[in-house]
Amino acid sequence: MEHSPGNPLSAEPEIETSHAEEFVEELRRVTDTLPSRINVDSQSVEQGLAKLVLTLIEFIRRLLEKQAVRRMEGGDLSPEQIEELGLALMRLEAKLQDLKTQFGLADEELNLDLGPVGRLI
Amino acid sequence: MSFYVYCVVDPIDSLPDETLKGLGQQEVSLLRLAELAVIVSEFAGNTVPVSEANVIAHQKVIRSLLEVTTPLPFRFGTLVSESQLNSYLSSRQPALLQKLDDLRGCVEMSVKVIWPTSERPRTVNSEDQHLGSGTAFLAAKKEEIVGDATIASKANELLAWLNSHLDNLIRDEQVTLRPRERLVLAAAHLLERERLPAYKNGLAMARAERAGLHFLLSGPWPPYSFTNIDLEFKSKFGVN
Amino acid sequence: MSSPFEQVVLQSDFDELETSELSLLETLDHVLNRGLVIAGEITISVADIDLIFLGLNVLVSSVETAQEVLRERERRESVGGTERLHTER
Numbered sequence: 001m002e003h004s005p006g007n008p009l010s011a012e013p014e015i016e017t018s019h020a021e022e023f024v025e026e027l028r029r030v031t032d033t034l035p036s037r038i039n040v041d042s043q044s045v046e047q048g049l050a051k052l053v054l055t056l057i058e059f060i061r062r063l064l065e066k067q068a069v070r071r072m073e074g075g076d077l078s079p080e081q082i083e084e085l086g087l088a089l090m091r092l093e094a095k096l097q098d099l100k101t102q103f104g105l106a107d108e109e110l111n112l113d114l115g116p117v118g119r120l121i
Numbered sequence: 122m123s124f125y126v127y128c129v130v131d132p133i134d135s136l137p138d139e140t141l142k143g144l145g146q147q148e149v150s151l152l153r154l155a156e157l158a159v160i161v162s163e164f165a166g167n168t169v170p171v172s173e174a175n176v177i178a179h180q181k182v183i184r185s186l187l188e189v190t191t192p193l194p195f196r197f198g199t200l201v202s203e204s205q206l207n208s209y210l211s212s213r214q215p216a217l218l219q220k221l222d223d224l225r226g227c228v229e230m231s232v233k234v235i236w237p238t239s240e241r242p243r244t245v246n247s248e249d250q251h252l253g254s255g256t257a258f259l260a261a262k263k264e265e266i267v268g269d270a271t272i273a274s275k276a277n278e279l280l281a282w283l284n285s286h287l288d289n290l291i292r293d294e295q296v297t298l299r300p301r302e303r304l305v306l307a308a309a310h311l312l313e314r315e316r317l318p319a320y321k322n323g324l325a326m327a328r329a330e331r332a333g334l335h336f337l338l339s340g341p342w343p344p345y346s347f348t349n350i351d352l353e354f355k356s357k358f359g360v361n
Numbered sequence: 362m363s364s365p366f367e368q369v370v371l372q373s374d375f376d377e378l379e380t381s382e383l384s385l386l387e388t389l390d391h392v393l394n395r396g397l398v399i400a401g402e403i404t405i406s407v408a409d410i411d412l413i414f415l416g417l418n419v420l421v422s423s424v425e426t427a428q429e430v431l432r433e434r435e436r437r438e439s440v441g442g443t444e445r446l447h448t449e450r
Contacts (some may be wrong), residue, residue: 014338014339014340015337015338015339015380015383015384015387016337016338016339017335017336017337017338017383018335018336019235019335019336019337020380020383022235022303022335023233023235023304023335023337023383023386024382024383024386026233026235026302026303026304027304027383027386027387027390028386029304065262065266066266068259068262069259069262069263069266072259072263073263079256082255082256082259083254083255083256084255085255085259086254086255086256086257086258086259087254087255087258088255089255089258089259089262090255090258126399128397129397172433173385173433173434176385176388176389176392176393177385177388179392180388180391180392193397194392194395194396194397195396195397195398195399196392196393196394196395196396196397196398197392197393197396199396199397199398199399201399205399206399209399229391231387231390231391307390337383337387339387342391345391345392345395345396346391346395348395348396348397350397
């Protein structure tokens with residue numbers, strides 16, 4: 001027997017915190033932002049697909065923004081180009097927001113869990 | 122006949138608590154299959170309702186095993202026939218035996234940290250800016266990106282600081298960092314049970330050092346977070 | 362000065378509810394989404410709706426089911442004191 005009887009564990013896992021209320025709130029929020037179920041009926045299948053597609057677009061959109069900022073900082077864009085780029089990205093962000101609203105998706109819902117590699121966004 | 126499966130265990134002669142019931146008040150038994158020992162109970166029905174009673178029953182059974190052996194918990198809701206179980210166990214036998222070796226004598230402790238608004242580095246949200254022009258938009262985005270990088274590095278710093286207090290005590294960890302959230306850090310720590318007192322001391326010192334952070338400690342738990350025996354990629358692939 | 366690892370002192374019924382809800386949330390956090398998986402052979406249902414594991418090991422589920430557990434609890438508690446479920450300690 002590998003377990004020494006001289007080291008008994010308490011009967012229940014202890015929970016220790018001075019901020020129970022806060023943690024209840026935060027843990028509930030975490031549970032709220034996790035996946036909606038994928039159901040077999042067609043409406044939900046659409047929903048699931050919309051989510052996947054929007055997640056990928058959102059990912060790319062963020063990459064584009066980062067790259068645009070990098071270019072802007074890099075100094076190889078004219079003021080007019082910066083303005084055009086900014087406007088286009090602004091519209092893209094607004095468009096994506098519309099789509100999220102149309103499909104009833106919250107910001108936190110657009111993500112892909114890649115396991116140990118982490119989340120996509 | 123379906124079995125509800127709780128965990129694989131290091132072989133033991135008998136259950137620690139013969140009176141403890143499983144889901145649906147069913148009797149819990151020890152099965153030997155493929156040279157491994159599994160804890161099961163009979164289950165009527167094809168699906169496992171996710172109810173408070175079932176979740177608690179699941180945890181209690183596995184927890185009771187932690188007293189006397191090493192449990193490898195199954196995911197909540199695992200229902201199989203005996204032949205399915207047998208085939209799973211035989212095909213995974215070497216990995217399961219290895220995992221039992223790895224986890225022997227260990228427990229899981231959980232640490233969660235909230236950094237209240239005052240402790241969090243300020244971030245700039247581009248949506249708050251007056252977006253009159255494309256240039257202003259990009260300028261604001263730049264601030265946001267820089268801000269994100271700052272909090273991400275603060276979060277990593279927090280993790281490193283926490284680990285410095287637990288040096289050598291932890292065998293393994295599973296950490297989720299959410300730099301933009303209040304619940305910035307959720308860590309599962311695998312440690313040998315003899316190290317528990319030293320671990321708790323380490324945490325007590327950490328808490329005293331940074332009183333601005335809010336901690337939640339729980340445990341000891343069975344090693345739920347450390348049972349991954351599949352290829353890294355295959356194990357958890359979810360669409361959020 | 363109390364030891365840092367004594368449980369939070371229960372001052373009122375409200376605190377007790379909160380502590381046990383916290384205990385439930387922490388338990389949910391540990392038993393759902395973790396553990397050995399026998400792929401494709403797990404079915405969890407909520408409110409009579411089957412949540413089916415797809416072949417890709419896409420995990421449907423567990424957190425919406427956590428919400429369901431919490432809602433069930435709230436429903437029970439709002440029914441009145443006599444109905445309140447005490448988690449065993």
